[in-house]
Amino acid sequence: MTQEGSTRRRAAEAAGWAAALALALVAVAVVASTSAWLLYRDGDSIVVALMADSLRRGDPQDWALSPVLFLPETAVFAALSFLGLGTPATLTLNAVVNLLAVYGSIRLVAGRRRAGVHPVAGAVLAFAAFVGLILLEEPAETPGFHLALLTATTTYYSATVVGTLVTVGLVRRLLDGAPPRRVFAGIAAVAAVSTLTNPLFVVWCVLPVVGVIGILLLGRHLVLRRALPIAGSVLIGAAVGYLLRVPFAGNIVAADGNYLRPDQADAALAHLTGALSGTVGRWDGVVWGAAVLVLLVACGVLGMQAWRRRDAAVAAVCAVAVAAPVAATLLVVVAGTDADRYLQPWVFLPVLVLAVAPPAVSLPRAAEVALAGVLAVGGLVAVPVTVAAAGQDDADLACVTRWVEESGRTGAGQFWTVRAPKLALADPAQLVQVDHTLRPYDWLVNRAERRGPVTFLVESAADAPYELPVSPRDAERVACGRYTILDFGSRVLPLGEPRN
Structure with a gap:
């Protein structure tokens, strides 16, 4: 050539x-x-x-x-x-x-x-x-x-x-x-x-x-x-x-x-x-x-x-x-x-x-x-459109992550709800992925990061109704837009056997 x-x-x-x-x-x-x-x-x-x-x-x-x-x-x-x-x-x-x-x-x-x-x-x-x-x-x-x-x-x-x-x-x-x-x-x-x-x-x-x-x-x-x-x-x-x-x-x-x-x-x-x-x-x-x-x-x-x-x-x-x-x-x-x-x-x-x-x-x-x-x-033209979409604030997610990090405690949530907050947290181990019966849900998650005790839940409309050993009415409810935090204070929510 x-x-x-x-x-x-x-x-x-x-x-x-x-x-x-x-x-x-x-x-x-x-x-x-x-x-x-x-x-x-x-x-x-x-x-x-x-x-x-x-x-x-x-x-x-x-x-x-x-x-x-x-x-x-x-x-x-x-x-x-x-x-x-x-x-x-x-x-x-x-x-x-x-x-x-x-x-x-x-x-x-x-x-x-x-x-x-x-x-x-x-x-x-x-x-x-x-x-x-x-x-x-x-x-x-x-x-x-x-x-x-x-x-x-x-x-x-x-x-x-x-x-x-x-x-x-x-x-x-x-x-x-x-x-x-x-x-x-x-x-x-x-x-x-x-x-x-x-x-x-x-x-x-x-x-x-x-x-x-x-x-x-x-x-x-x-x-x-x-x-x-x-x-x-x-x-x-x-x-x-x-x-x-x-x-x-x-x-x-x-x-x-x-x-x-x-x-x-x-x-x-x-x-x-x-x-x-x-x-x-x-x-x-x-x-x-x-x-x-x-x-x-x-x-x-x-x-x-x-x-x-x-x-x-x-x-x-x-x-x-x-x-x-x-x-x-x-x-x-x-x-x-x-x-x-x-x-x-x-x-x-x-x-x-x-x-x-x-x-x-x-x-x-x-x-x-x-x-x-x-x-x-x-x-x-596509660049500023993409930058705007990627940089769009998620106030609901920010509310949850801010509350969790300030609490210094460990909570839990179901798969479709807890994933984005886990990613946003500096320490994702502060949120344990569970099912509706509080069994750790081992699916697309690092099992090594699991810890406790769990004293609050993060829930949303995507969740199946929880089966809890205590009444949700005993929890303080913190509204974060599409998320709701159920804070049980010093009361520990026992986790069951892990499942996938």
Whole structure:
């Protein structure tokens, strides 16, 4: 490549990242403004911040976790927290980083620049489609599907989304003729880390990739000596990831019965039907659903075209983009779950059709300048909106944390109520996470920080009615907006046996 060609390539890549940054800023501004509770205070969403803060303080570690270990997510948040921006700002910056990681992964899938092909433009277009799906999703508290915006959170599988896209991208590069040794090692490493932190990666990525490679082999689009190492690297990586989970067995408190309930398949189908109805019951939901469907169909069409011209790389990407959403849906039904977050492949994989079929021609210079201007303005406008959302005062939360810290005592509260105050406290051990019977509730919490005695409760409308050994009328009630503190003074509330 000539010096001029290399300079142009670097300029194109830089322009792609700049466009992705502008789009990410717009997306995060919308999520922070419309789904602030999900991003900053939701009981699940803040587990990564709790873990990172605990590690930073050097606390003893004994976390009770779901099958998801949040290892990459915690590492990213911990690194960003060293900037000293405060928790809401760090969560916001983390959302931007998550989305940029999605763009980088899509860029990997788009492949190398070739004559008449513009992979950077394809990657930006695919990422813009993903951001468009985020913008079309209603606030997280409304009925319907909210799949794309979950990537902005630190909890709902952003690392698994990126790991899946990176694996698909590496497989595509292999099928395009990239030097195999390093790529095989990369696939195995990504599969190992992704499976270690979240076994859902097996359904989202491992099974679809191995199945597609098998189909390409049977269809004589791949020879055995090429197919086996690809499938083997994914499977070996996933197997290593599972083995690496063994040391964390004591931290994974969820029983299999919590996640595999085939007897609840009818309820899962009913939930999916209700979520779909809630989505298409509004105009933006109709556009969202139509866009997802069109992208999925386009993947199927482009994949068949690639199959006929024996383009194994593009055929594999499109086939995985179709197979993974189907596999995720089957998992939801077979597992009998109402966890919509398992369905995220529907929004981050079909957009890849735009990355592997990028525009064959460049835009006129004037159009490029105009588009760059629009993106720049959008990104600049998004920044103050995001800063305002992240910096919005929560007087109710401040009231609780101030009272708890001034009391110098230990209290308790139920999961959906106590999580945000625990994160806001300088010493989260001042609040014990319990259920409605005052049994310590070991779920996404550091069991090592539990202490007592408990002499007050923090409650909200989200709580189940407490079953207490004393009457709540004996407590002094302190109003803190959506929170109420029940202060029993010197009277100790006995805690039961822990449960998860």
